[in-house]
């Protein structure tokens with residue numbers, strides 16, 4: 001049996017490259033030529049897997065998809081041009097006017113507005129509930145519910161729901177459990193073993209390898225027949241969000257080093273979370289890898305021993321947060337997660353800035369919270385920078 005990390009490095013080409021290139025070439029082409037009308041028709045009608053047009057298929061992207069497929073054990077993987085494209089294409093495939101989506105108010109900002117504004121305009125009803133309360137979830141689902149949608153660790157609240165409990169409810173209703181697993185890489189845990197039917201990843205984050213590019217993955221475990229077929233034969237054609245070959249090339253290389261980078265970043269985050277607790281100016285350290293975190297046990301059970309590389313800290317006030325961010329010397333002031341560099345952001349005034357005070361309060365996005373994405377630096381240099389910025 002070949003282990004995960006070996007699979008991440010070695011993936012078979014679908015067909016041999018003309019020059020025996022050892023890396024997957026970047027096929028920068030819009031179209032593909034055929035020898036005769038029959039072959040052309042077979043490709044366009046899906047009777048062969050010969051590529052026809054790069055809006056729907058491209059050898060470099062397929063190679064990347066196959067790498068993810070072999071690492072996750074999925075039945076199909078579709079690479080698209082952002083995490084948001086993965087989410088929107090998935091929801092547009094499972095929802096329809098008159099249907100509703102059961103989810104939480106604790107969502108990535110754009111996912112929240114996709115569900116509560118964009119899809120709502122097309123007659124899809126958002127049904128927000130507390131996904132950590134299974135009774136509430138049961139009460140919220142009705143005959144028109146088309147899926148349960150969640151993030152495995154919400155950002156920035158850091159809430160963790162019980163995937164197996166939610167899978168049980170969704171499968172009783174014969175609807176898919178869709179999980180955005182961006183915050184813990186799929187090399188660490190198998191979401192399908194916990195009952196997830198469709199996994200979504202913003203490959204911009206851990207996977208891209210040092211924040212090289214924007215990308216997203218739709219990982220289908222095949223529980224609902226024709227889901228990925230619908231994505232490929234309807235969504236990619238009609239919405240046009242397929243990944244581009246150059247991005248697939250960069251993210252393939254990123255995927256090869258994902259596990260190595262993640263181990264260091266998660267270890268740095270664990271050390272830092274522990275150290276930050278003894279600093280008086282920091283009122284609270286939120287990291288699900290801390291033993292007294294309310295989600296520690298569930299997180300260990302679901303995701304294994306690591307707890308990701310995102311930490312939030314709370315300071316006294318919004319002003320203290322701004323001062324802290326302004327004084328950082330090493331840590332970069334930027335959004336994004338899991339770059340090689342450590343990044344700091346004040347979510348309430350940036351990512352959640354366009355929302356009203358009332359909406360932010362409702363989403364539990366506090367004015368006192370700083371989000372840190374921990375990188376590959378020496379952890380004690382990060383600690384020194386945080387300490388000097390708090391002075």
Ligand SMILES: *Cc1c(COP(=O)(O)O)cnc(C)c1O
Pocket residue numbers: 082083084085108111151155180182183202203204205214215216337
């Ligand atoms: C970043 C992120 C997204 C969106 O991904 P993009 O690649 O920026 O479109 C979705 N979900 C989560 C949890 C994220 O962190």
